[in-house]
Amino acid sequence: MHWLLLGSLICSTGGSLLWPLTTIYMHDYLHQSLTVAGTVLFFNSITLIIGSWLGGYIYDHGKVRFFLILSVLMQAASVFLLIFFHDWPCFAFLLILDNFGNGISSTIVSSLATGIKEKDPRYVFNMIYFMQNVGVVAGTMLVGYVIEISINMIFIVNFAMYAVFLLIVWLFYFVPQHVLAKHASQKKGVSDKTPKKAAIVIFAALALYFAIDVGYSQWQSNLSVYMGQLGIPVKNYSLLWTINGIIIVLIQPLINRFDESFQTKLTHKIYLGIVLFAFGFSSLIFAKSYPYFVLSMAIVTLGEVLTFPTFPAFVSSLSSFSEKGKYQGLVTAFPALGRAVGPVLGGIIIDNFSYAALFTFTSAFVIIVGSILIGCVEINLDGNGEIKK
Template identity: 25%
Template sequence: MGSGVSSGKLGQAVARSVGGLPRQFWWLWIGTLVNRLGAFVATFLALYLTVERGYSASYAGLVGALYGLGGVVSSIGAGVLTDRIGRRPTLLVAQVSTAVSVASLSLVTHPVAIAAVAGLVGMATNASRPAVQAMMADIVRPEDRVRAFSLNYWAINLGFAVSSTSAGFIAQYSYHLLFFGEAAMVLATALITFWKLSESRPQSAAPEPGLRPSGGEADISMWKVLRDTRFMVVVALNLLLATLIQQAFVSLPIAMGQQGLTSTDFGTVIAVNGVLIVLLQLPLTRFIEHRDPAKLLIVSALLTGYGFGLNAFAGGSAAFYAVAVVVWTLGEMINSPTQMGLVVRLSPTHGRGRYQGMYTLSWSVANLGAPLLGGIVIDRFGSTALWAASAAVGTLAALGYALLLRTMRNDAAEELAAGRPQPMSPAPDREPTG
């Protein structure tokens, strides 16, 4: 009897997590999962260059920087294309370009050619993100968006966990198999896009409930995005938190190594991040999806900043580092779907591609700058200073979210008092009933 009740509750929980979303969302979700399952090259590019090709660590770092720079460039370009030619064409161009450039990277041998193609790979790989996020916002109802973004985030991390593990075994046999394997998986994603996804770009300029009106597609330019103060504050705050999260993959292993911990210790500690996201992201989303996003964003910033700040007290204990990972991972899991919902609500309907491109740019800049920044701080002041600064940055981001969302509430109250509807309330989105 008890097992039957437990099974029933589990079934209800699953239904609440995945039910009610449109079929096109699930094809988009499957495409994301397949793509991430084959995301081998970015993880093992440095090893490929130094172990397989015999290049220096500095050259591998240069190639990695060019890969990141390609992502920075494509964030804006892909956002513009997403609005101009549509979500589906942008996705197809990005996916086919990724497959071709990844396969080419395994064939070129000249160092200049490798560096150039790596930049193209970074550009093509990142180009699909604004289109995916804009399409998701187009096809999912406002009240389901936090859940949808959370499911997509979960698929990204599940795919990354599997691909990182399997890539290590594949690389033992052939690095070329890694490159062509990723190319094949991306082509499979392109086929899903071609056969199962239809264009979702809104044809009417009429805004949906709870969102900012666009004023027509012709009015949405990158200059208008840059002048959108509230949105650019969100981008800046995300840049702060993204810079913190990227320290986990460069500064954290350096600090652990300086304290005598091994690469195995680091692998075990950082695995906690992926395991928590895979196990807890969906139930956590059920808990947060209809709660006040202002409080959630403030809490997420504090958890992220203080989670990294805890590293200052680890004292060479892998177990303590693992506890710190738990804290900042909880912040990451709360922030990602909540902030994506805020980004969509701040984005004019016909400017979603450009707005998503600018938001994606904050991640690309963090990927490019965080390793350099963390290395400089550790070299000059030590890892303890870096972790203390991380706590300060988390506090600053929390204050930024509090001020931003209080301003949005005040603006909403003034609009309502003047008899004008204000779509920018930070309360959870709701569509009218009836």
Template identity: 30%
Template sequence: MRKGLHTMTILKNYPKEALFFIIASFINSMGSALMWPLTTLYVHNVLHRSYGDAGFVLLLQSLAGIIGQIVGGSMFHKLGVKKLIVGSLILTSIAQVSIIFISSWTIYMATLTFLGFLMSITMPAINAFIGFHWKEKTRELFNVVYVSNNVGMAIGSTLSGILATISFHLIFLFNGLTTFGFALFFLFLLNKVTLKDTQIYSLGQQSQQVMQTPKELLFDYKMYLFIGLGSLFVWFSTSQWSSGIAPYLDEQGFSMARYSFLWTINGIVIFAGQPITSFLNRTIIKSLSSRLVASALFYAIAFVFMVFFHHYYLDFIIGMIIATIGEMLIAPTIPAFITERTGLAAPFYLGVVGGFGSFGRLLGPYIFGNMYDYYGVIPILTLAAITSSIAVLLFLIHASYHKEGLEQLTS
């Protein structure tokens, strides 16, 4: 009872529209999580293609995602937040439902590539919207949205394994409907945005900062380069879950539901483990930069553990728990750092850094998928451990340019 009252007290600290946004984002993430964990298995088991082919289509999707992130960040002020977010979400929902009617491998690849572009357009735009519209609660909201989204993903991932045993078409349909609902929510919300907010979102080019050319913004490499490269190596390493662990469990005779349950564990840890990360943030890693270093350390520890222990299903559960702590630190920290440090140029930098992360997701499935076809799971886990360790070094360089981050980590 007290826990419920405490939760209600926390929620009352946010504006009603922020609470509605959290709920809408939760539903959308639940729908999205139905499809992505099972893409590799859908390609192999339904379309009857190799794991390497599955990695290739995910590579194309991530390549389109890089372009989408950059386009979304660059067009935020020029096109306007309403047209950018609502328009891309509606097109995304149409593409998601259309997969039901696709049997051609070529058309399927083209559709997933287009989906990668559309979904990535909204990422920097939505993060920038949070940073601009609820500026006084940016850090808190990024974390709350992250947690609620992952609870939705955990539920969606669990349902995906169940629905997949009935029909993959149910997954694509529900995914499209939740995305369309998210588009309608944003349309309703943005129609209520004040004139002042609209000017900030759509006429930001009046600011001298936004008037800078992309080349001029990119010249400030200390703001984005090492945080971007670090995220690239982190997200590359995490691709082993879908392109290494998924086929490994499948070949070991585990059902799709057992693989999906790993993502349920992920969601449970994200929700229940908030006191752990809150304690770390208050005591050991107080700055945003130091949290990035710590996140990569947790990923490295998780993947090193699984290099030596991967013969039992419990080993992957333990690995997922450790890696999830790293995810809890990095996911809300990157958008918080960029929106706090770059002002009205935040959409552009969010797109650039997001592009780095998408490039990691691009390389991961293709490399890991082909590695699994020829060498099995151990080399994949080893490479994931190495790349996440490289991310530790890159985030340390980033922290050195933002002294408070390095001092908090070493004090």
């Protein structure tokens, strides 16, 4: 498990140098419109979705280690080429290639995490999420200073991180024996399917994850431009993500301890997250100065801490053994779809209405889909989160 966590830390640190600047880089450095930037983010997410599905299929059917190494190698090669070719449209193409590899590798790694039998799945995913956000803190703290040296340095450091991760994968990431046994049994035609009631709840949860990321993607795209229009500098925008990571790093261990002491129900954490996301998104209507954005980010981050590591654990608890990879792939794909649709949809709403209309829509969307999930849980699961007979 410690190599899994170290890999998550390294990947997150490298990625956090790049993704907060993607929209700004295309808009301010490459002089592309917000529509073009949103379209690139859309195709980024689509390739991530395809990669996630493929990663899940690979995990359920074999040759896991070979394709994991190949996908990480693809990511490392993409970022290496960005060092030399980061003009338009090479930047967009290589970014999309990187995301395709990321979809495969992140799904396989998440699926491997479900195979750790020594720890409760919620603890495993909480710790992975914790380490990812330690990386977010480190990466977003560095990005404002690294970019002042040169934009090229962002790509160099990112490549170095991927190279280290590739070495860790090569040396330490192996498929558990019980998963290899599953592949052998599947070749003989032996397989178990996820019950229909469980699948209904899973897809309702994934729909909520999608709705949340439609709103959350605004922070990573359109909000950077909105804050710039209000006279807030890029360094302050980047600092918001540092604040986001710090809150997660401080709060996540407390939630882990609370979970261990009181065995918190996964559904209750998701329900509270719905309230926090709805409130956080709607609070942006009144954000006109930097402290208001900090407050909104803090509220949204609390919702993130409760729900983002809970979704994969919740889905894992309901999915059958032979379909772990499939559903972990969907856990990666659905929020990616939200990040694909979000920037484009946000741009359309802003262009035709206003930023306030965008924030109202994202809040209402989360409330509606969250209500559907609650209904599905009540109909199909009992008080212990087990499938009703």
